[in-house]
Amino acid sequence: MKTILIKNAQIVNEGQIFKGDVLIENEFIIDIASHIEAQDHFEIIDAQGNYLIPGAIDDQVHFREPGLTHKGNIASESRAAVAGGITTFMEQPNTVPNAVTQELLEQKYEIAAQTSYANYSFMMGATNDNLEEVLKTNPRNVAAIKIFLGSSTGNMLVDREEVLEKIFSNTKMLICTHCEDEDTIKTNLAHYKEKYGDDIPMDCHHLIRSEEACYISSSKAIALAKKTGARLHIFHLSTAKEMELFDNNIPLEEKKITAEVCVHHLWFTDKDYADKGTLIKWNPAVKTENDKNALWEALLDDRIDVIATDHAPHTFEEKQNPYTSAPSGGPLVQHSVVAMFEAHKQGKISIEKIVEKMAHNPAKLFQIDRRGFIKKGYYADLAIIDTNNPWTVTKENILYHCGWSPFENVTFNSKITHTLVNGTLVYENDTVKNIQTGKRLEFNR
Template sequence: MKTLILNAQVVNENVIQECDVLISNGHIERIGLDLQHIPADHTVNANGKHLLPGLIDDQVHFREPGLTHKATIHTEARSAVAGGVTSFMEMPNTVPNTLTQTLLEDKYQIASETSLANYSFFMGASNDNYEEVMLTDKSKVCGIKIFMGSSTGNMLVDAPEVLEKIFANAPCIIATHCEDEPTVRQRMDHFRALYGENVPYNIHALIRNEEACLTSSSFAMALAHKHKTRLHILHISTGDEIVLFEPGIRSDGQILCLDGTKKLVTAEACVHHLWFDAEDYHTLGNKIKCNPAIKAPHHKEVILQAVLDNRIDVIATDHAPHTAAEKAQHYWQAPSGLPLVQHSLNVMLELSKQGKISLEKVVEKTSHAVADCFQIADRGYIREGYWADLALVDLNGSTKVAPENIYSKCGWSPFEGTDFHSKVTHTWVSGHLAYEDGVFNETVKGKRLLFNR
């Protein structure tokens, strides 16, 4: 099966140029000009549109198994593909928690049967599963996830001797959720006693504050440097943490410091920490309650600047759907997390239209750098021989977010009512046209990500 994409503005490796792209057997066979003479089974005229590498989201919660009233791998992968996200890495705080190799492979099996997007799953760490963590196959699993802050189930790792052992011996990259648990608990008790049920609009930012994030991120970084461990710190939410990270460059598929040495510690920013701020609690309330919290307005500006100077290496979502009824509960009962994966590219393209980040930098942070950071095999770039993971976008189009066009199972979005000035028209996953103008083709499923480690 051959597909020919003609006259696209290809955004790739810091260059935008008009090209044709030939897809064959799931891979990019040729990139060049005047390929229209090549016979193809399907031709797409992309005149006036931009062709991007499909986004790779390194942090999502698709809720399966055990929490399927909120979401499933099937529903959320569809939502991702509709937004131009072609690959995802999913977190282990499902039910049961992904704390054994058997449970990890169970999720891969579900994805192989139901996921429209390419997929990988993190192996979860706890205070008592060290031996299972050490069995992780670094060539087939994206990484090890450590919650260094409160989470669900048996996922908090706070035993110092366990953290030391995992950091000293991890077979692959460690990804951390960094919030200092004692700080969060102390502040929660303080504000509950102070306000009871009549909480201020921005209480979540006050409880899960800058101190909690900086304390935990600093501790994780110290462990990484002590043991020379490859560490990836997820969802940076404060400007205070930015001083921990070095600016860097990408070169030959690697994330490097400015002196040319490999970055030991990389960082991720999420779209909601670049888009919302604490003032939005006034209107959205629990809909934007997430961990770590969305904080005061100045933080998102500092985080964006850190993205631009490569202190923060990748952009993701931390997509974490809950039902509308769950989020409508009182603050103390409402769960943390929000659905984001369908509109993450729209958010970044909107920031680009506002002049805050270039289109080339958006592609770098959502595709190239993610592939480099996790050493993903043959994805994240528009290159001959690579898998054809592609998103075609109309930068003159419009995406009005409304319940009837939200594909996440939860059926709502914090972006409802927003009119983004861009539209994802086509998404190819491993060469398969999985989405075209609101129509899904689920006859072919996504593939398991592999890693060059």
């Protein structure tokens, strides 16, 4: 039996911060108190007055395995995730081959069972012609159905309205969507290609993948969810206009339509294209200061429920291509929690709210079994964060397989010092231990 006692922590849980100790036996938290007496056989972790938070749950990542492992793989990217205080991830189906049959989906789970440092789930991908496979998905051990309503890496676009209505009408599972209107994007792209050829300036990206493209698609998805009664979660919202589509007067547990924002849309704006170029080319695009401010406002008033990353690594060489051939996406899991704590330092968000949006709410929204909170009987997925420990992101300390980050040369004031996954210390003071203890998520559905 393995017993760990975390002493002298500022425990952050369910809107409160209190000083205390946490006792862990094997995988689970067994006691939380202001003082727990140490015994000889306990392994002691002294939190030294730093914050103890539930490990972050990232509901949208692309770890690139199978088929795209020159960009990243489940081992490399989950390793970076635990170094960043993320203990659980949900991965998307646009790997190669696309995870659009139950057999292909299970193959990904088999890889993760051998190699993942963090807890995991993989989403089932929908296409224009795999409804039968989608409906076989087990809600107890698969996070959600993923539908691309706009083309992105892997081109899994679902664009036939009768197919969408069948999926929305027939699955009781949570449906997660990427919302951008393809026709609008194609029209915009044709206009800028005519003007510039293939070398379109990067600051046109948010005009091509525009506010209108996002709003048309998001509003259609919401209308379809309301018509069919489907449970809908919209990924990576990026515009002020879309914020009018969401409610904040309903408790999360009762919401049928929920919303996510990603760290990059809260951090960067179109002004950053001049310096960062294709390194901050994402779909949906990073947009204006006004959009960023509206996202922050919606996050704080609970129209937006979850903060995620859409972690999507590409090689640095791929990113150096001209606009039309440079892929969209970037790596973020190692730096998302500290980026949000930096926003806290800037007075934008409380620590309690960060924990709510990055741990509690994903756990509630996906109905994850015994994760996302610091509670007795819950899995010990935890991170300790020192908010007075400045460090700078450099090539040398980046753990992503692709070797670069959009946050390079940024100095963060907060640092993850320890991460535990299922009661095992997997990261401590800049070192990831070679212990792959991630487990497949189960869901209370």
